[in-house]
Amino acid sequence: MSMRVIECNQLSLELGGSRVLDGVTFSVEEGDFLGIVGPNGGGKTTLLRVMLGIQKHDCGKVSVFGKPPGHSPEKIGYVPQRLFFDRSFPMSVRELVLMGRLPKKSLFERYNAVDRACADEAIHLTGLERLMERRIGDLSGGELQRVLVARALAGKPELLLLDEPTSSIDPEMKTTIYDLMIRLRGSLTMVLVSHDTETIRHYVTKMVNLNVTLNLLHGFENH
Amino acid sequence: MLQEILAFDFMRNALLAALLSSIACGIIGSYVVVKKIGFISGGIAHTAFGGIGLSYYLGINPLFGIIPFSLAAAMAIGLLGKKANVAEDTAIGTLWAIGMAVGVIFIGITPGYAPDLFSYLFGNILTVPTFDLWMILLLDFLIVVLVWLFNKEFLAISFDEEYAEVSGLPTTALYLLMLALIALTVVIMVRVVGIVMVIALLTIPAALARTFSRSLPRMMLVSVLLSALFSIAGLWLSFLLDIASGATIILVAGSTFFLVHAWRLLFVVLKKR
Structure with missing residues (x-):
């Protein structure tokens, strides 16, 4: 029997006085590829942030790897949507990817050969070898998006959470990112947030639809 | 010329203060x-001004007043912003003014005249006593050790705090530690450029260094060198022209900053033609 990775039961949450999530229920088993879809502003990113433990919820029960959210960082890889950081930050692609090793390291501990090997492997997997020494400010949006995927993979996660990894990039790059997800499918559990229901329908094994109307619609099971 | 200058004890101390403070500053x-x-x-x-006033009142070395005040200001600004949901600029503005007010009151109730008050506001590198040099050295050492220990964590919270949190780092504690290190750097810099002008020497060398650096450690190194260069050039100029040292250091740094950017702008314009 496969292990339950995420359990979300009757989750509700209000932000700034409006109800963003209302009675959301779903579960993710080991090896699943879950798509979370819904309109813009429908609470998809908020739901992801709850699972990451950086957003508190009002009621309902959420557990990740059998623990409250935020208690298993070493098992989770996160690919954020918006590139909040400063593009002029003096850092190379390799250094950024190496940051994905943080969850596996304790305070004071320095990055070692194993960390570098994992970062290089992630760089290879995402086809970024050519850009490895580039300054992050010199990358295109699509390249940067792949670097963020590489960073998440460098931590050898069991669960990969992706927030709109294909928004604001050109169509070719989108295909590259989806190809990568197909290659990863099965080897780890993935949760993908997207507003593009039609496209991700072909890739995911399970879908949750956060509609503007209450409750979730358990879309389909795609096995 | 150099030997002439170094023949003065106060000049030797001033040069040492310039070099040592550049390490923390960069x-x-x-x-x-x-x-x-x-x-x-x-x-x-600016909150540290309260500490200066308090030490005048108590008759102790101002460094011992500045250290607790700047550390307390760092913790208060950090905690108000992170935990009490106070807008960061509100927290900063409030503490800034409170610190200055406390300083003014203490200086007012201290009998007599506050002799070198001006030098704490605007710096006077020519009057750094040997004891303060040892303090600066000690604080430099502390800063270098802590940055060495926490370099990957500080890099993570500087670059992307949310990701650092998701990775399980104690981001608030790390941020407070970083602010505490800034507070200690302020303590060091007060002797050189004074509390009013600390921001300029803290930011100009680093901002210039960023344009030539591919990584943060590299930026720090370039920034230390630039900071030393500005301090020594400013010190030398102030000696030659017999003008205020702190202000001269700031003006050297500031004019370099504008010259570099004017040059870059010119370069961009010429390239387009």
């Missing part, structure tokens, strides 16, 4: 610039 200034917390650093520095 390293911590780099974090201030990449994390864009220059205004926070200004707030911490």
Whole structure:
């Protein structure tokens, strides 16, 4: 029997006085590829942030790897949507990817050969070898998006959470990112947030639809 | 010429103070610039004025008043912003003014005249006593060791705090530690450029260094060198022209900053033609 990775039961949450999530229920088993879809502003990113433990919820029960959210960082890889950081930050692609090793390291501990090997492997997997020494400010949006995927993979996660990894990039790059997800499918559990229901329908094994109307619609099971 | 200058004890101390303070200034200034917390650093520095007033009142070395005040300001600004949901600029503005007010009151109730008050506001590197040099050396050592220990964590919270949190780092504690290091750097810099002008020397060398650097450690190194260069050039000029040293250092740094940017702008314009 496969292990339950995420359990979300009757989750509700209000932000700034409006109800963003209302009675959301779903579960993710080991090896699943879950798509979370819904309109813009429908609470998809908020739901992801709850699972990451950086957003508190009002009621309902959420557990990740059998623990409250935020208690298993070493098992989770996160690919954020918006590139909040400063593009002029003096850092190379390799250094950024190496940051994905943080969850596996304790305070004071320095990055070692194993960390570098994992970062290089992630760089290879995402086809970024050519850009490895580039300054992050010199990358295109699509390249940067792949670097963020590489960073998440460098931590050898069991669960990969992706927030709109294909928004604001050109169509070719989108295909590259989806190809990568197909290659990863099965080897780890993935949760993908997207507003593009039609496209991700072909890739995911399970879908949750956060509609503007209450409750979730358990879309389909795609096995 | 150099031998002539170094023949004076106070000049030797001044040069040492310039070089030693550049170490902290370049390293911590780099974090201030990449994390864009220059205004926070200004707030911490000005709050420290309260400490100067208190030490006048108690008749102790002002460094011992500045250290607790700047550390307390760092913690208060950090905690108000992170935990009490107070807008960061409100917290900074409030503490900035309170610190100055406390300083003014203490100086007012201290009998007699406050002799070198001006030098704490605007710096006077020519009057650094040997004891303060040892303090600066000690604080430099502390800063270098802590940055060495926490370099990957500080890099993570400077670059992307949310990701650092998701990775399980104690981001609030790390941020407070970083602010504490800024506070200690302020303590060091007060002797050189004074609390009013600390922000400039904390940010200008690092901002210039960023344009030539591919990594944060590299930026820190370049920034330390630039900071030393500005301090020594400013010190030398102030000696030649017999003008205020702190202000001269700031003007040397500031004019270099504008010249470099004017040059870059010119380069861009010429390239387009």
